[in-house]
Amino acid sequence: MVDKIVATTLNCSYGKVHSIKQLNLTVFQNEILGIIGPANSGKTTFLRTINRLNDMLPGFSATGTLTIDGADIFAMDPEALRRKVGMVFALPLPLPMTVYDNVAYGPRRHGITDKKEIAEIVERALCASSLWEEVKDRLNESAMKLSGGQQQRLCIARTLAVEPDIILYDEPCSGLDPISTAKVEEAMVELKKKYTIVLVTNNVKQASRVSDRTAFFLMGELIEIDQTAKLFVSPKDKRTEDYITGRFG
Amino acid sequence: MKSKKILDTVIEKIIFCCGILAIVFVVLIFGFLLKESFSFFKDYGIINFVTGKLWYPTSAPPRFGILSLMAGSFFVTLGAAAVAIPLGVMAALYIAEVAPVSIRDFLKSGVELLAAIPSVVIGFIGMVTLVPLVRTVFDLPTGLTAFAGSIMLGFMALPTIVSISEDAIRAVPWNYKEGALALGATRWQTMYRIVLPAALPGIIAAVMLGLGRVIGETMAVMMITGNAAQIPAGIFEPVRTMTATIAAEMGETVKGSMHYRSLFSIGVILFMITFCINFIADLFLHRMKR
Numbered sequence: 001m002v003d004k005i006v007a008t009t010l011n012c013s014y015g016k017v018h019s020i021k022q023l024n025l026t027v028f029q030n031e032i033l034g035i036i037g038p039a040n041s042g043k044t045t046f047l048r049t050i051n052r053l054n055d056m057l058p059g060f061s062a063t064g065t066l067t068i069d070g071a072d073i074f075a076m077d078p079e080a081l082r083r084k085v086g087m088v089f090a091l092p093l094p095l096p097m098t099v100y101d102n103v104a105y106g107p108r109r110h111g112i113t114d115k116k117e118i119a120e121i122v123e124r125a126l127c128a129s130s131l132w133e134e135v136k137d138r139l140n141e142s143a144m145k146l147s148g149g150q151q152q153r154l155c156i157a158r159t160l161a162v163e164p165d166i167i168l169y170d171e172p173c174s175g176l177d178p179i180s181t182a183k184v185e186e187a188m189v190e191l192k193k194k195y196t197i198v199l200v201t202n203n204v205k206q207a208s209r210v211s212d213r214t215a216f217f218l219m220g221e222l223i224e225i226d227q228t229a230k231l232f233v234s235p236k237d238k239r240t241e242d243y244i245t246g247r248f249g
Numbered sequence: 250m251k252s253k254k255i256l257d258t259v260i261e262k263i264i265f266c267c268g269i270l271a272i273v274f275v276v277l278i279f280g281f282l283l284k285e286s287f288s289f290f291k292d293y294g295i296i297n298f299v300t301g302k303l304w305y306p307t308s309a310p311p312r313f314g315i316l317s318l319m320a321g322s323f324f325v326t327l328g329a330a331a332v333a334i335p336l337g338v339m340a341a342l343y344i345a346e347v348a349p350v351s352i353r354d355f356l357k358s359g360v361e362l363l364a365a366i367p368s369v370v371i372g373f374i375g376m377v378t379l380v381p382l383v384r385t386v387f388d389l390p391t392g393l394t395a396f397a398g399s400i401m402l403g404f405m406a407l408p409t410i411v412s413i414s415e416d417a418i419r420a421v422p423w424n425y426k427e428g429a430l431a432l433g434a435t436r437w438q439t440m441y442r443i444v445l446p447a448a449l450p451g452i453i454a455a456v457m458l459g460l461g462r463v464i465g466e467t468m469a470v471m472m473i474t475g476n477a478a479q480i481p482a483g484i485f486e487p488v489r490t491m492t493a494t495i496a497a498e499m500g501e502t503v504k505g506s507m508h509y510r511s512l513f514s515i516g517v518i519l520f521m522i523t524f525c526i527n528f529i530a531d532l533f534l535h536r537m538k539r
Binding site: 051053056058079080082083086087089091093095096097105106109110155158159162 | 350424425427428429430431432433434435438442443446447
């Protein structure tokens with residue numbers, strides 16, 4: 001297994017709030033790493049640190065190292081980093097434009113002007129997020145008209161169109177119905193063949209369904225990380241057991 | 250119990266009257282304008298009035314052609330738009346998106362303070378500073394030109410444009426920006442491709458309201474545009490606007506005379522223009538709220 005993302009003694013804080021403490025964590029290539037944990041456990045902070053979206057927030061600071069393919073992300077140009085590390089947000093957020101333009105947005109920003117090439121990228125991305133069949137006749141409609149589940153898969157397609165290496169999912173199904181959730185999960189499992197996926201979820205069952213390994217965060221600390229099958233059947237830490245059996249959180 | 254109910258109805262009625270009063274005033278003003286102008290249009294002809302190039306209200310026979318006045322208003326407004334729109338929208342973008350919080354508050358209140366300067370003061374400052382400058386820099390016989398007026402009026406429209414545009418830009422959901430940034434777009438790409446289009450209805454409304462103020466502005470233009478009732482050949486010539494004509498001549502007319510009624514007719518035209526502009530601005534503002 002190849003190490004893709006490696007965090008070493010990573011500490012993150014917003015002003016005085018210390019939200020990630022001494023984190024050591026490795027994400028392997030082509031796996032889905034599920035991150036579970038109650039609110040304020042630092043899981044979303046970790047995700048948003050990987051693509052440096054937290055840089056935008058006032059008072060944010062990070063120490064320690066975080067590398068992708070061995071390169072320090074804090075030394076990278078943030079735009080180049082975000083091209084490599086795509087992100088799907090909790091709420092589906094189509095940009096206020098057509099379905100087609102939403103997917104074409106990223107490639108266009110990165111300098112692709114050939115219309116044929118863009119059309120190919122759009123189709124490929126929509127197929128990969130299993131949305132193509134549903135929207136191929138509605139590409140010129142406003143993306144706002146799609147259903148919630150379709151919007152979320154559109155956001156996945158938009159992320160894929162940039163051709164990243166890594167996809168970060170931040171509670172991607174929290175606003176979706178079970179059928180849409182199943183479709184998003186299906187797409188995720190399909191995508192791990194090509195991409196490395198980090199999935200933050202509040203839904204413990206979702207982590208057990210799709211992730212290869214699962215990490216449990218609590219109050220900014222990594223409590224336990226293991227193969228999903230192991231972690232859910234025989235957790236080593238009492239707190240992990242309490243959380244996954246629903247005794248708190 | 251019963252007295253409370255009566256009080257309730259009375260208050261309700263009073264509030265209703267206050268609310269309806271605004272509309273009543275508008276209708277009355279418009280009615281009064283129309284009454285005076287209708288009789289003028291009947292005597293002089295609305296086509297002659299709107300298309301006539303000569304404004305000689307006291308010659309014999311008098312000529313009431315307001316084409317040159319409309320051209321004056323048009324030139325000055327266009328010039329003011331060219332000054333105020335780029336400056337205003339970019340200032341709004343800076344205040345809303347780029348400036349750190351401390352500077353943002355300072356700038357925003359500064360811009361709003363600009364709106365509080367009385368127009369006669371702006372006219373006066375323009376007269377003593379800008380007008381001589383325009384004359385020497387462009388080597389003109391007089392600095393009292395449409396150009397000088399445009400610049401000063403542009404400044405007068407700025408606070409409205411900046412303030413409302415800034416609100417519109419800030420109303421763009423943070424999530425849109427994050428979504429675009431997460432795709433690897435740069436800050437400027439995000440602003441240009443996502444934030445500006447999303448805020449566009451609000452920005453258009455801001456521009457319209459700002460220009461509405463420019464067209465209706467009287468004092469400053471009267472002081473710095475030179476007041477020559479001619480169709481200007483360029484922006485460096487004196488012009489006279491519709492508003493300045495009304496303000497300058499109303500005092501010397503005989504009540505009920507042709508001249509007197511012609512000024513009311515200019516008022517009607519002006520009212521219709523500003524009404525249209527405000528109406529368009531309103532349409533866009535409502536679209537933004539949806």
